Amino acid sequence: MHGLFNRAIQTFLRDTYGVAAWDAIAARAGIAADGFETMLLYDDAATEAVLAAASRHLSRAREELLEDLGNYLVSHPGLVRLRRLLRFGGVSYADFLHSLDELPARARLAVRDLDLPELELTEAGEGRFTLVSRGAFPGCGHVAVGVLRAMADDYGALVLLEHEGVDAGGEERIAIQLLDSRFAAARPFALVAAGG
Amino acid sequence: MDGTAAAPPALALAPAALGRLMPMHLVLDAGGAIRGAGPTIARILPADAVPGRSFFELFDIRRPRRVASVADLGETTGQRLHLQLAAPPHTPMRGLAVPLDCGGVLLNLSFGITVAEAVRRHDLTGSDFAATDLTVEFLYLVEANSAVLDELHDLTARLQSARMAAEEQAMTDTLTGLRNRRAMDSALARSAGSGRPFALMHVDLDWFKQVNDTFGHAAGDHVLQEVALILLQETRQGDTVARVGGDEFVVILPGVTRPAQVERIARRILSRLAQPIRWNGRDCRVSASIGYSLSVDYPQAEPDRLLSDADLALYASKHAGRGQITAYRPPDGRSAGPGAAGA
Numbered sequence: 001m002h003g004l005f006n007r008a009i010q011t012f013l014r015d016t017y018g019v020a021a022w023d024a025i026a027a028r029a030g031i032a033a034d035g036f037e038t039m040l041l042y043d044d045a046a047t048e049a050v051l052a053a054a055s056r057h058l059s060r061a062r063e064e065l066l067e068d069l070g071n072y073l074v075s076h077p078g079l080v081r082l083r084r085l086l087r088f089g090g091v092s093y094a095d096f097l098h099s100l101d102e103l104p105a106r107a108r109l110a111v112r113d114l115d116l117p118e119l120e121l122t123e124a125g126e127g128r129f130t131l132v133s134r135g136a137f138p139g140c141g142h143v144a145v146g147v148l149r150a151m152a153d154d155y156g157a158l159v160l161l162e163h164e165g166v167d168a169g170g171e172e173r174i175a176i177q178l179l180d181s182r183f184a185a186a187r188p189f190a191l192v193a194a195g196g
Numbered sequence: 197m198d199g200t201a202a203a204p205p206a207l208a209l210a211p212a213a214l215g216r217l218m219p220m221h222l223v224l225d226a227g228g229a230i231r232g233a234g235p236t237i238a239r240i241l242p243a244d245a246v247p248g249r250s251f252f253e254l255f256d257i258r259r260p261r262r263v264a265s266v267a268d269l270g271e272t273t274g275q276r277l278h279l280q281l282a283a284p285p286h287t288p289m290r291g292l293a294v295p296l297d298c299g300g301v302l303l304n305l306s307f308g309i310t311v312a313e314a315v316r317r318h319d320l321t322g323s324d325f326a327a328t329d330l331t332v333e334f335l336y337l338v339e340a341n342s343a344v345l346d347e348l349h350d351l352t353a354r355l356q357s358a359r360m361a362a363e364e365q366a367m368t369d370t371l372t373g374l375r376n377r378r379a380m381d382s383a384l385a386r387s388a389g390s391g392r393p394f395a396l397m398h399v400d401l402d403w404f405k406q407v408n409d410t411f412g413h414a415a416g417d418h419v420l421q422e423v424a425l426i427l428l429q430e431t432r433q434g435d436t437v438a439r440v441g442g443d444e445f446v447v448i449l450p451g452v453t454r455p456a457q458v459e460r461i462a463r464r465i466l467s468r469l470a471q472p473i474r475w476n477g478r479d480c481r482v483s484a485s486i487g488y489s490l491s492v493d494y495p496q497a498e499p500d501r502l503l504s505d506a507d508l509a510l511y512a513s514k515h516a517g518r519g520q521i522t523a524y525r526p527p528d529g530r531s532a533g534p535g536a537a538g539a
Contacts, residue, residue, distance in 0.1 A: 088339075
C-alpha cells in the first residue's frame with residue numbers, strides 16, 4: 001500500500017484518538033510508533049495490521065473507521081490540500097461526482113505509483129447515482145462514502161449516501177441521492193490558493 | 197459549392213454559443229472597436245469596454261511587431277499573438293485572430309504559462325473556462341506537484357536528521373559521550389589536512405585496573421565518565437576529546453604550537469585527577485600519564501606519525517613513574533624534554 005494512504009490512517013488515528021491510542025495500536029500491529037512515511041511503499045499486510053489493531057483497540061467496526069477516515073481526509077484543517085485537490089474535480093457537487101471516474105488518473109498525475117480504486121458512476125436520473133468501486137483494498141468503498149459525505153458539506157450540497165455492500169467479485173456499490181445541490185453555502189474555493 | 201454532402205456548412209453562431217465555446221474571445225469591427233466579447237474576458241476588461249472601446253487602447257501587442265490595425269491582425273494567419281493588458285496588472289495573454297467577412301476579426305485569447313497568477317489576480321473560477329479547456333487541470337497539476345514536493349522536502353528533512361543522529365551515534369563513545377576512535381581519526385585527518393598547527397595529547401589512566409579489580413566494573417565505568425568530564429572541562433570548546441581505548445584518551449588541540457601551552461592544560465588535568473573520585477561512598481584513586489606531539493615539529497603533519505610519537509612520549513611518562521607529562525622529542529632535538537608534574 002502506498003505510504004500516503006498508510007500515513008493518512010496514522011494521522012487520522014492520532015489526531016482523532018490521541019497519541020497514546022496511536023502508540024498502542026502501532027504496538028499491537030507490530031509497527032514502529034513513528035509509523036509510515038508518505039512517499040514510500042509498504043506491504044499491504046502492514047495496512048491491514050493497523051486497521052485490525054485499531055478496530056480491536058477502539059472497539060469500532062473496520063467499516064466505521066474507514067468511513068471516518070474518509071471524512072477526516074477532507075474535513076480536517078491540516079489536510080486542506082487534499083480537499084482543494086478534490087475541489088478541482090468540478091464547479092458543482094454533480095460535476096464533482098462525474099469527475100470521480102477520472103480520479104485514479106488524476107491521482108497518478110500527481111503521484112505516479114498511487115493506486116486509487118477504479119470508480120464508475122452511473123446516473124439513474126432525479127439526482128440518483130450509483131458509484132461502483134473496484135480494487136485498491138477491501139473496504140475502500142467506505143472511505144469513499146466518508147469522502148463523498150464531507151465533499152457534499154464542502155459544496156453545500158444535501159445528499160444521502162449508503163454503502164450497499166460488496167459483491168462476490170469484490171465490487172462495492174454506493175448509492176448516492178443528491179437532494180439539493182445548493183442546500184447550504186459552499187466553502188469558498190479559489191482555483192489558486194492564497195499566497196500560492 | 198458542388199453540392200457534395202461532405203462539405204461542412206458555413207457556421208453562424210449566436211454570441212452566447214460562441215461565448216460558451218470561447219469565453220475569452222473578442223469580436224472586433226474593421227475600425228478596431230470591440231463589438232462582442234466572451235463572458236470571461238468581459239469580466240477582466242473594464243466595465244465600459246464592451247461594446248465600443250478600441251481594442252488597441254486596451255491591449256499592447258508585443259509580437260509580432262507592427263500589428264497596429266485590424267487589417268494587420270487579419271493578416272497574421274494562424275500566427276500566435278503575444279499581447280498584454282495595457283493597464284495594470286498588464287496580464288500577459290496569447291491570442292489567435294481570424295478575419296471575418298465583415299472586415300473585422302474574431303480574436304480568441306488565453307493565458308500563457310502565467311495562468312495561475314492571472315486566475316488569482318482576476319479571481320476566476322472553474323466556470324470561467326470552457327468545459328474542454330485544460331486550465332483547471334493545469335492548476336490542479338501545479339498544486340498537486342507542489343504538495344508532493346513539500347512531502348518530499350519533509351521526508352528529506354526527516355531522513356537528513358536521522359542520518360545526522362546516526363552519524364553522531366557512530367562518532368560517539370556510548371559510555372562517556374566523548375568522541376570515539378573513528379571520530380578522533382577523522383578529526384586528526386582534518387587537522388593535519390588543514391595546514392594549521394595543532395598539538396596531539398595522549399592520556400592513559402594509571403591505576404585504573406586496580407579500581408576495576410577492587411570495586412568492580414560499575415566503579416570503573418563511573419571513573420571513566422568522571423575523567424571524561426574533567427577532560428572536557430579542562431580543554432577548550434574547539435578541542436577534540438576522544439576515548440580511543442579502555443582507559444586511553446586522545447585530545448587534539450588546534451592552534452597549539454608551544455610545549456608550555458600543552459603542559460599547562462596537561463597539568464590542570466593531572467591536578468584534577470589527583471582528587472579521588474567518589475563512588476558509592478568509596479574513594480577511587482587514579483592518575484594519568486600523558487605524552488604529546490606538536491605538528492610544528494614536523495615538516496609535514498602526518499596523523500599516524502604524530503599519533504605514534506605521542507604514544508612513545510606517553511610510554512616514556514609511564515616509565516618515568518606515572519603522573520608524568522612527556523613531549524615527543526624529534527631527532528633534531530628542537531622539542532622540549534620531559535616536564536615532570538606531580539600527580
